[in-house]
Amino acid sequence: MKMFDTGDVRLHYRIDGPDDGPTVVFANSLGTDMRLWDPILPMLPAGLRLIRYDKRGHGLSSCPDGPYSMGALVTDVERLLDHLGVKDCVFVGLSIGGMIAQGLAVKRLDLMRAMVLSNTAAKIGTPAMWDDRIAAVKAGGVEALADAVMERWFSAGFRKTPELELWRNMLVRGEDAGYAGCSAAISGTDFYSPTASLRLPTLGIAGAEDGSTPPDLVRETTDLIPGSKFHLIRKAGHLPCVEQPVEYAAVLSDFLKGVGHV
Ligand SMILES: O=C(O)CCC(=O)CC(=O)O
Numbered sequence: 001m002k003m004f005d006t007g008d009v010r011l012h013y014r015i016d017g018p019d020d021g022p023t024v025v026f027a028n029s030l031g032t033d034m035r036l037w038d039p040i041l042p043m044l045p046a047g048l049r050l051i052r053y054d055k056r057g058h059g060l061s062s063c064p065d066g067p068y069s070m071g072a073l074v075t076d077v078e079r080l081l082d083h084l085g086v087k088d089c090v091f092v093g094l095s096i097g098g099m100i101a102q103g104l105a106v107k108r109l110d111l112m113r114a115m116v117l118s119n120t121a122a123k124i125g126t127p128a129m130w131d132d133r134i135a136a137v138k139a140g141g142v143e144a145l146a147d148a149v150m151e152r153w154f155s156a157g158f159r160k161t162p163e164l165e166l167w168r169n170m171l172v173r174g175e176d177a178g179y180a181g182c183s184a185a186i187s188g189t190d191f192y193s194p195t196a197s198l199r200l201p202t203l204g205i206a207g208a209e210d211g212s213t214p215p216d217l218v219r220e221t222t223d224l225i226p227g228s229k230f231h232l233i234r235k236a237g238h239l240p241c242v243e244q245p246v247e248y249a250a251v252l253s254d255f256l257k258g259v260g261h262v
Contacts, residue, residue: 001060006079008072012060013053013080016041021049022261023089027077027097028052029119029239030182031142031149031171033059036094040241043249045262051089053080055100057178066181067134070189073182074103081111090261092116092252095213095238096182099124099189102221106194114201114259116252119213119238121221122191130187137180143172152211154237167242195224202228203255205248207236229255 004011014034024044028036034052041050054061056068056076077100081089091112093101098120105112136144146168150159158164204222206215215232222228231251236243256262 010062027093029095039245040249067184068181094118118205155209
């Protein structure tokens with residue numbers, strides 16, 4: 001467990017693997033922390049330097065007053081990667097983490113060899129939808145949204161398993177202000193034009209039962225980048241790294257090999 005003060009926020013991060021290994025950076029979704037990646041990391045090729053962090057308002061990172069902007073979320077990870085001397089990483093972002101990936105690629109392509117846009121899009125939802133969600137969190141906390149979020153995050157099959165409770169706990173025990181702050185950042189983001197200008201190896205991953213970023217939406221964003229690849233994971237919702245970790249790790253490992261990272 002490590003902490004880095006960017007000047008604006010204290011970010012909790014963790015590094016697994018050798019200091020000199022090819023670097024893979026993971027950015028997680030709204031309402032989750034870095035444990036989102038626990039199911040897949042043991043299945044990735046040995047020798048990688050795996051960097052995870054909790055974005056502002058999430059996990060063990062500090063929770064500045066909101067609302068947040070996408071620019072601030074991108075700058076947070078940019079400063080962390082500069083602090084760690086990262087260059088040439090593969091950046092894996094899920095949902096809002098995938099928006100951060102797009103923003104970072106536009107701003108600092110020198111940091112990235114390739115990116116994975118998992119269960120994400122250039123634009124997610126509408127400002128009115130996010131306003132309603134932020135108002136609901138302010139009135140009743142994230143708990144007020146939790147049952148609906150579970151329906152979007154997980155397939156019907158997974159929602160019947162005892163493991164669901166763990167992920168629901170992660171969501172509702174997070175900071176309400178962090179959830180609302182990051183919701184505002186998503187609301188204000190439309191990356192269609194900047195993402196279409198990107199030229200780097202990109203893999204899109206979607207879950208067939210994703211109620212937040214359905215496969216067509218993920219594909220539309222991935223297709224903005226010429227030469228990108230796309231993979232659909234069946235029997236999974238918004239968090240396929242949780243529901244189908246073996247397939248997710250295999251697809252990611254193949255991509256890492258394809259871009260010469262292993
Ligand atoms: O998961 C994210 O980062 C944003 C997309 C979303 O709204 C997830 C959800 O449906 O709760």
